[in-house]
Amino acid sequence: MIDGLNSLDLEKPDRLVTHSWLSYSFQRHPLRYNARFELVFQTANQAGVLNPITATMASEIEGWSSVDSTLRGPVESRLAAGEHLVAWMVSDIDEQRQYRMSLLALSQHRFFCSTHAEVRDWPLAEIDKLRTKDRGGLGTLELLGTDRRLGFWHYTIAQGPAALVVGDRFEDLKAGRDARKQIEEDDVPEGEESESPPNTLALFRLWQFARPHAFWMFIAFVLSLAATVAAVETAKVIRPLTNLLYSYQSREVTSLSGSEWYLGVMLAGAAVAWILSWGQGAILAWVSERVTADLRNRTYSHLQKLSLEYFGGKRTGDLMSRISSDSDRLTQFLSDSIVDFSANSILLVVVAVALFQENLPLAFVTLLPFPFIVWLMYYSRDKLQVGFQAGSRAWANMTSVLADTIPGIRVVKAFAQEEREIERFRTANETVVVANNRVNSLWTFFWPLITFLNALGVFVVWAYGVRLVLHRAPDFDVGALTAFVVLSGMFYSKLEMMSRMVNASQRAATSAQRIFEILDRVSNVPEPARPVIVGKLRGDLEFRHVGFRYGNRKVIKDFSLKVQAGEMIGLVGHTGAGKSTLINLVCRFFDVAEGAILADGVDIRSYKIEQYRRNVGIVLQDPFLFYGTIAENIAYGRPEATRDEIMNAARAARAHEFILQLADGYDSLVGERGQSLSGGERQRISIARALLIDPRILILDEATSALDSTTERQIQEALQNLVRGRTTIAIAHRLSTLRQANRIMVIERGRLVEIGTHDELLAIDGAYAELHRAQQELTRDIGW
Amino acid sequence: MIENLASLNFRKDAWGQLVLIRPDGTEHSGVEPVRCFPLSDPERSIALLDSDGKELANLPDLSVLNPSARAALQQELEEREFAPVIQRITTTSTPNPPCQWQVVTDRGTTSFQLESEDDIRRLGTDGAVIADSHGIRYKIPDITRLDGHSQKIIRRLI
Ligand SMILES: Nc1ncnc2c1ncn2[C@@H]1O[C@H](COP(=O)(O)OP(=O)(O)O)[C@@H](O)[C@H]1O
Ligand SMILES: [Mg+2]
Secondary structure (H helix, E strand, C coil), X not given: CCCHHHHCCCCCHHHCCCCCCCCCCCCCCCCCXXXXXCXXXXXXXXXXXXXXXXXXXXXXXXXXXXXXXXXXXXXXXXXXXXXXXXXXXXXXXXXXXXXXXXXXXXXXXXXXXXXXXXXXXXXXXXXXXXXXXXXXXXXXEEEEECCCEEEEEEEEHHHHHHHHHHHHHHHHHHHCCCHHHHHHHHCCCCECCCCCCCCCCHHHHCHHHHHHHHHHHHHHHHHHHHHHHHHHHHHCCHHHHHHHHHHXXXXXXXXXXXXXXXXXXXXHHHHHHHHHHHHHHHHHXXXXXXXXXXXXXXXXXXXXXXXXXXXXXXXXXXXXXXXXXXXXXXXXXXXXXXXHHHHHHHHHHHHHHHHHHHCHHHHHHHCCCHHHHHHHHXXXXXXXXXXXXXXXXXXXXXXXXXXXXXXXXXXXXXXXXXXXXXXXXXXXXXXXXXXHHHHHHHHHHHHHHHHHHHHHXXXXXXXXXXXXXXXXXXXXXXXXXXHHHHHHHHHHXXXXXXXXHHHHHHHHHHHXXXXXXXXXXXXXXXXXXXXXXXXXXXXCEEEEEEEEEECCEEEEEEEEEEECCCCEEEEECCCCCCHHHHHHHHCCCCCCCEEEEEECCEXXXXXXHHHHHCCEEEECCCCCCCCCEHHHHHCCCCCCCCHHHHHHHHHHCCCHHHHHHCCCHHHCECCHHHCCCCHHHHXXXXXXXXXXCCCXXXXXXXXXXXXXXXXXXXXXXXXXXXXXXXXXXXXXXXXXXXXXXXXXXXXXXXXXXXXXXXXXXXXXXXXXXXXXXXXXXXXHHHCC | CXXXXXXCEEEECCCCCEEEXXXXXXXXXXXXXXXXXXXXXXXXXXXXXXXXXXXXEXXXXXXXXXXXXXXXXXXXXXXXXXXXXXEEEEEECCCXXXXXXXXXXXXXXXXXXXXCHHHEEEECCCEEEEECCCCCEEEECCHHHCCHHHHHHHHCCC
């Protein structure tokens, strides 16, 4: 019996409960499951001729072969001829809530569960419902019979989409629906591929920003190389000069002729080194300023493109300190330290070569402490990095306190909590001190130790040189010793500078890593890979089984609705019902976790975000104005708007008159976040702002909640003209606001519970009627 | 709200749902116990919600219940909680987030994606709670009791 779909014996079809959609938001890692579950209903044979389908059919479900064969095998061997699997999932947590795998699979006749111990199965006829629920990240699939629960399995949310498909296919089988159509509907537009972050050290990744300036960096490098060679070559006159002076003093020679030449070489060498390092310093300072400015720009523009979800979990102060003070630290490192580092490491090599040329055994002795110092630097590096991370974090924490309390200063004052905020800042500041002290104490220990070892290096030269002179070693004289001392002094002083680099580079690496953390974040609202070009939308909207969750809290559940272009929909429901969330989805501030929202019949994820948002005007619950003039704020979405257009929008929003009352009219500054305006005034400006872009879809999220009834009525009259021909979704608590709405929908806990005109809803006497009654009573009571 | 907490009783129905039996014998099925302060004070203030999310009772702690009811509720709470306790951090893909952690927990070994250091929350002086990219929470009751390697990994992030 293959075409079992139509002949499935449904014992109690009336008991079928509509499938509850799981809303899994894979906000951070959008999992796309559509491709994985290829259905096999095409094998259902209408002519009733048996198709030779074998158990190997199972392997045709994508991903099936990746399942552990000890789980998969027993299920395959149980399949009857003609039976094939339509969906499967892995339950990765067992009944005792331990991590252990079992496999759940659905064929057209049975539901299987395969653990490592056994395989069980239930005929579909015995199963009334497959229910999925989830709580705190733990999902549960329940197999419900008509009179009891047959079984349940847990899974982590990563398995959620698969669980959803299993539930879906079960519904399809029960309803005898053709599931192939369903698959097409589920097709999710593919998001743009984002390259995975390279897994290298943060400092090396700075190279991608430095590459455009590679030429200048190369020039700087050549200059520093030349300066180094000049310094070393100059040191070569030390030996003959010293010997000359020595001979003159011991009266072996009577004239100092030639010493002018040596002195001249020294002076020239110093001058050349000066000019060269000047050029190199200037170039690198410019390059490093450029590189970090580019890095800052890239970080900020990346930040702007990240979805709201990212900002929800981030503290403003932390982000600010990453972009400002961390990048500043990088500039310092790039301009000062990297210069020193490249120059010094070249110098070390050149000096070492010079030392070896002079005297082989002495050179070996001179470099004796060198490996030890390098090891010490390496060792301290690791310790320092941890310290610097703590330091950066403490700093960000302190900035966060500022970013939190300064905008909230009115609340602080209103509740007289100044002292507490001072204390909070002091504590944060103290953590900075503690973190820095830790680094400092580490560093103040390592640094003198390294200095000591460096001095030891020079000391060894003296000691060994004295021994050589004492034993009258051939080819060695006081001049050679002096030259050696100067060279080794040069070597160790550079090494000392380099060890200071350890500190700077670790600090910079920490900062670089903090910046790259932003850059590596992928937006959860990805741009489509193959965008559908759109100019002006018509304004049809359709919600198809939309589900959404914040973290692991379900907020929107199985929401379906069709809105025609030009229709005005009123949206009512208790606070927290998910109204704002729903319109966030329409605006693509977040992406739906399942189902789809279609505008003009196309999934909104297929449009380029920017083009799509041009069509959507939104007035938010808490209107945000930017620092600037009123005119600038109204024209925010369309900076090229003319003054007349701005005024017309303001008139429509009933803002014109109050704006004219202000001292500077449309040129008045509104202050940060518009704090110099009242709540109602801000709302009216934000309505004007939304109207100015002439959107096809207008969204009003309690846009008139802060207005008095008269002003609201005026705006409504104005909106009546403006709303015409636009798709409007208006959220309101005052039901009177929604008088013009074509249809009103009532949302309760993320579900659409009622929809219809005002009269229809009153007639069915449900949730809406109740709200209506409550408001009427209130109006009567207080004469509102 | 129910007053006489000591005379409350619970049972499980055939559907696996928790049923609350009031002193007068009326039943509420699909009752959910919820800890009000799951992180800071999990043992106190446990609310009982009906299937609509309305609060039926709030228990100051489990000891107010009679022994059989307490056992039933304890069992139910355990069944609905999933917060593995990290015993050892085996490896991390990179020292800094975003990274993949391989951990040994009281519920077996697993791995998860840690998105950002902000997802690690301190609890008291020595405890920590880590939320992975899917919102599953992992607990570390006392960092100082972890082995040195694990401590090092976590300390650099908090
Ligand atoms: N950014 C967010 N993160 C987590 N939860 C949220 C977020 N925004 C809203 N919620 C929760 O989602 C639910 C619906 O919120 P919302 O859509 O704003 O309700 P309303 O219907 O009042 O506009 C609320 O319970 C709220 O607590
Ligand atoms: Mg809202």
